[in-house]
Amino acid sequence: MANFTLNINGKNKEVDVDPNTPMLWVLRDHLKLVGTKYGCGIAQCGACTVHLGDNAVRSCQLPVSVVGEQKITTIEGLSENADHPVQKAWLEVDVPQCGYCQAGQIMTASALLKQNPNPSDPEIETAMNGNICRCGTYTRIKKAVKMAATIEADS
Amino acid sequence: MTHVKTQIGRRAFLKNTGLASGGLIIGFSWLNSCKPKAVPEKEMEMALEMPKEWSEFNSYIKIGENGAVTLMAPNPEFGSNVKTSLPMILAEELDVDWKMVLIEQANFHPEKFDRQFTGGSQGVRTGWPGLRLAGATARQMLLMAASQKWNVPVSELTTNNGTVYHKTTEQEIGYGELASLAKDITLPEEQDVPLKDVSDFKIVGVSKKNVDTKNIITGKPLFTMDLQEDGMLVAMIALPPFGMKIKSVDDSVAKSMPGIKDVFTIQTLQDDYERNFFDTTTHTKIAVVVGNSTWEVMQAKKALRMEWEEISDSEFVMAGFRGKTTIKVPAGLESTEKHNAKMQEMSLKRGNVLRRDGNPEEAFQNAEKILERTYTAPYLAHNCMEPVNCFADVTENEAVLHAPIQAPELISGTLAARLGLPEENIHVNLTRMGGGFGQRAYGHHLVEAAVISQKINAPVKLVYTREDDMSYGIYRPTYTATYRAALDKDNNVIGFHVRGGGIPEHPVAANRFPAGAIDNYLAEGWALESNITIGAFRAPRSNFIAGAEQSFLDELAETMGKDPIDFRLELLDRAMKNPVGENNDYEAERYAGVLKLVKEKSGWNQSEKPGIHRGVSAYFCHNSYVAQVLELSMEGEMPKMEKVTAAIDCGIVINPDFATNMAEGGIVDGIGNAMFGEMSFTNGVPDHKNFDTYRMIRFSEAPKTIEVHFVQNEIDPTGLGEPPFPPIFGALANALYKATGQRHYRQPFVTEKQIIG
Numbered sequence: 055m056a057n058f059t060l061n062i063n064g065k066n067k068e069v070d071v072d073p074n075t076p077m078l079w080v081l082r083d084h085l086k087l088v089g090t091k092y093g094c095g096i097a098q099c100g101a102c103t104v105h106l107g108d109n110a111v112r113s114c115q116l117p118v119s120v121v122g123e124q125k126i127t128t129i130e131g132l133s134e135n136a137d138h139p140v141q142k143a144w145l146e147v148d149v150p151q152c153g154y155c156q157a158g159q160i161m162t163a164s165a166l167l168k169q170n171p172n173p174s175d176p177e178i179e180t181a182m183n184g185n186i187c188r189c190g191t192y193t194r195i196k197k198a199v200k201m202a203a204t205i206e207a208d209s
Numbered sequence: 210m211t212h213v214k215t216q217i218g219r220r221a222f223l224k225n226t227g228l229a230s231g232g233l234i235i236g237f238s239w240l241n242s243c244k245p246k247a248v249p250e251k252e253m254e255m256a257l258e259m260p261k262e263w264s265e266f267n268s269y270i271k272i273g274e275n276g277a278v279t280l281m282a283p284n285p286e287f288g289s290n291v292k293t294s295l296p297m298i299l300a301e302e303l304d305v306d307w308k309m310v311l312i313e314q315a316n317f318h319p320e321k322f323d324r325q326f327t328g329g330s331q332g333v334r335t336g337w338p339g340l341r342l343a344g345a346t347a348r349q350m351l352l353m354a355a356s357q358k359w360n361v362p363v364s365e366l367t368t369n370n371g372t373v374y375h376k377t378t379e380q381e382i383g384y385g386e387l388a389s390l391a392k393d394i395t396l397p398e399e400q401d402v403p404l405k406d407v408s409d410f411k412i413v414g415v416s417k418k419n420v421d422t423k424n425i426i427t428g429k430p431l432f433t434m435d436l437q438e439d440g441m442l443v444a445m446i447a448l449p450p451f452g453m454k455i456k457s458v459d460d461s462v463a464k465s466m467p468g469i470k471d472v473f474t475i476q477t478l479q480d481d482y483e484r485n486f487f488d489t490t491t492h493t494k495i496a497v498v499v500g501n502s503t504w505e506v507m508q509a510k511k512a513l514r515m516e517w518e519e520i521s522d523s524e525f526v527m528a529g530f531r532g533k534t535t536i537k538v539p540a541g542l543e544s545t546e547k548h549n550a551k552m553q554e555m556s557l558k559r560g561n562v563l564r565r566d567g568n569p570e571e572a573f574q575n576a577e578k579i580l581e582r583t584y585t586a587p588y589l590a591h592n593c594m595e596p597v598n599c600f601a602d603v604t605e606n607e608a609v610l611h612a613p614i615q616a617p618e619l620i621s622g623t624l625a626a627r628l629g630l631p632e633e634n635i636h637v638n639l640t641r642m643g644g645g646f647g648q649r650a651y652g653h654h655l656v657e658a659a660v661i662s663q664k665i666n667a668p669v670k671l672v673y674t675r676e677d678d679m680s681y682g683i684y685r686p687t688y689t690a691t692y693r694a695a696l697d698k699d700n701n702v703i704g705f706h707v708r709g710g711g712i713p714e715h716p717v718a719a720n721r722f723p724a725g726a727i728d729n730y731l732a733e734g735w736a737l738e739s740n741i742t743i744g745a746f747r748a749p750r751s752n753f754i755a756g757a758e759q760s761f762l763d764e765l766a767e768t769m770g771k772d773p774i775d776f777r778l779e780l781l782d783r784a785m786k787n788p789v790g791e792n793n794d795y796e797a798e799r800y801a802g803v804l805k806l807v808k809e810k811s812g813w814n815q816s817e818k819p820g821i822h823r824g825v826s827a828y829f830c831h832n833s834y835v836a837q838v839l840e841l842s843m844e845g846e847m848p849k850m851e852k853v854t855a856a857i858d859c860g861i862v863i864n865p866d867f868a869t870n871m872a873e874g875g876i877v878d879g880i881g882n883a884m885f886g887e888m889s890f891t892n893g894v895p896d897h898k899n900f901d902t903y904r905m906i907r908f909s910e911a912p913k914t915i916e917v918h919f920v921q922n923e924i925d926p927t928g929l930g931e932p933p934f935p936p937i938f939g940a941l942a943n944a945l946y947k948a949t950g951q952r953h954y955r956q957p958f959v960t961e962k963q964i965i966g
Contacts, residue, residue: 089428098900129428152288153425154643190877192911
């Protein structure tokens with residue numbers, strides 16, 4: 055066990071955990087931030103996606119010990135009032151079915167748009183291909199990502 | 210899926226339960242922190258104030274003195290929108306402003322709610338009459354209250370958007386003001402409660418946002434997996450392969466690992482327990498690790514050293530919907546290779562005759578030409594994005610569970626029997642499910658969690674790893690079907706024969722199309738026993754047989770030199786005008802209707818665009834009709850899905866935008882399973898345990914465009930969660946043939962070589 059001070063959603067959080075513990079479980083079990091989901095544990099489904107700095111990463115493969123002072127953003131910290139352009143677009147398109155994978159989809163999409171505000175279709179495909187949705191909401195996700203890009207451009 | 214009857218009469222839940230003060234009545238403590246008690250439509254979120262007092266009209270409806278309305282969502286939500294669409298039906302007949310509606314998820318409560326089962330595409334269909342009546346009855350009571358207050362006849366009163374009007378005296382009064390008077394109103398008889406004309410609907414048929422979208426996109430704790438409770442421990446299980454059982458567990462390392470409380474084995478169902486259809490349990494004895502946190506338990510689980518031994522032949526009694534049957538579980542370590550060889554052998558033998566019209570043997574003897582093709586498909590894993598999990602807190606007198614469960618009414622009796630508690634002391638809270646697809650109709654995880662909680666005397670959350678979820682069983686069965694058609698010298702179909710089988714059930718729906726359209730028809734089925742458990746998987750049996758049948762009809766049309774849509778329409782025309790045999794369980798006219806609609810909307814009559822290849826398919830299941838045209842292009846050896854056009858007849862559509870979402874999802878899911886879906890086994894061990902080797906459809910593989918067209922009619926609503934799924938397998942196979950010149954007889958259609966490139 056070891057003590058870590060983590061910068062999560064703009065706030066410092068202290069945890070005392072095994073250094074190998076993936077951020078996914080630090081967030082979910084220790085910090086009660088359960089918006090980040092467990093889907094596969096091997097970085098194949100994207101349900102656990104968070105931002106490390108500005109990058110979308112799979113938190114199931116991110117040991118707490120390597121985070122250091124880098125900022126982590128989870129779905130809970132993406133916006134104050136569900137008004138991030140990606141969230142707005144997700145609401146407008148009404149993307150989710152079961153909803154379990156959607157936080158991960160949104161975190162991947164929001165990281166993409168931060169780095170590339172006007173992505174082409176192939177760029178959207180490359181970014182979003184790491185997130186699985188068994189309900190099959192991909193066509194709506196695509197629509198929402200494109201809409202979010204427009205909202206960001208307008209704001 | 211099977212239709213489940215409850216013993217609850219409709220009148221029971223319409224009983225007026227009078228006034229209730231102090232906010233909402235139903236709700237369990239942990240939910241205070243876990244979910245909002247009621248979810249207002251987003252635009253009214255700020256404006257809608259909670260009333261001081263609710264008047265409860267029946268199990269489904271409460272009205273506050275300020276006009277706010279709470280509607281209960283009776284069925285568990287797994288992503289098919291029942292939490293939004295079922296209350297829409299109540300709101301329609303109650304005649305309230307949707308903006309004044311709060312929706313609350315009901316817990317399992319059979320005295321209050323009729324059939325709390327989400328599955329078989331039956332939620333809306335079976336809920337429809339009862340929910341309309343519940344809404345209309347409450348409206349009638351409000352009218353009666355206004356009639357007494359103003360001393361005017363009910364017949365002179367009208368309602369609109371939560372207000373009662375009396376035109377002659379120009380009086381009006383809101384439902385909120387009338388609500389408390391309702392407690393003195395005698396419950397009107399069913400025949401005295403008028404229902405709205407479909408043409409007057411204002412809510413049903415007008416798209417409403419999913420009431421949980423905002424909670425989903427902000428990461429609110431909605432799922433059982435998200436549940437945290439004081440003193441709660443985490444449990445994981447360790448499973449033997451199929452055909453094996455636990456011989457010994459060496460927990461010496463695991464037990465001493467940090468955060469680990471205990472390691473033990475449990476017996477889930479007793480060997481002599483008379484199971485029901487949804488008690489499917491792959492292993493009754495499992496090893497369990499319990500500890501403080503998920504990661505710690507996960508590590509300790511890996512440190513278990515377990516020895517297995519082979520099972521012997523066994524059997525158990527199952528009380529099914531058609532009486533009791535004995536289910537045999539054979540010993541042996543099964544492999545896909547052996548399965549395939551056995552299925553091929555069985556395909557050559559006669560099966561049980563399921564339906565026989567005319568003289569099929571003679572037709573085939575007299576045939577000028579016979580077309581015969583065999584189709585196969587592997588087992589499939591459900592792969593809901595939320596792995597199996599369950600919270601249980603079992604104390605001396607009661608059990609409180611929170612679970613992703615589609616069919617709580619089918620597991621509560623089993624829980625009661627296993628825990629030794631009265632059934633009324635089993636409380637199952639219906640948390641939002643991260644997918645269902647049939648997997649969660651089976652409640653083994655509830656039994657496991659409850660037995661663990663009872664043993665350790667603490668609240669526990671049982672969590673399956675993805676590997677456990679994929680290895681547990683309850684798969685879509687592996688199937689095969691051989692189709693034969695006899696043609697005379699003029700190229701008329703004079704005989705049709707389907708022989709289907711599988712492990713451990715056959716996929717043939719003998720009374721579906723093209724039964725009824727061909728004079729000489731034979732359907733046979735056979736099945737082989739197995740120790741690999743199977744269960745409902747989005748559109749059971751249809752999810753294989755539709756693709757096989759629709760591929761065969763495509764090839765048959767080609768053999769006859771006919772357009773595949775026109776050929777199907779000719780057969781349907783025969784079934785309409787002069788149907789063959791009895792018990793044809795489809796309406797040929799509606800079937801033809803979706804084919805004609807998809808023909809028009811997809812521009813079928815125009816020739817294919819350069820580089821674009823089309824396939825068509827149509828199927829009837831779960832009381833609904835779906836026809837699809839899929840267009841694809843080829844990028845090297847891999848198909849690229851360009852567009853799918855779907856025509857659907859599911860009667861009245863409750864929530865059109867979400868219905869479209871559901872159909873889009875079914876199409877994407879179907880393409881994924883047809884292209885990649887495959888679970889195979891080697892000596893009882895699943896060959897795929899996670900998404901690194903179990904291939905799921907990904908973003909770039911979904912169609913660029915999906916167009917969904919609903920047939921507009923006033924027929925009572927039927928299923929939608931499943932019907933768009935089965936036919937797409939056929940549309941894809943038929944389009945692939947056009948692109949490659951190769952027919953696809955074996956799923957998955959995309960081989961490993963193509964994926965790797």
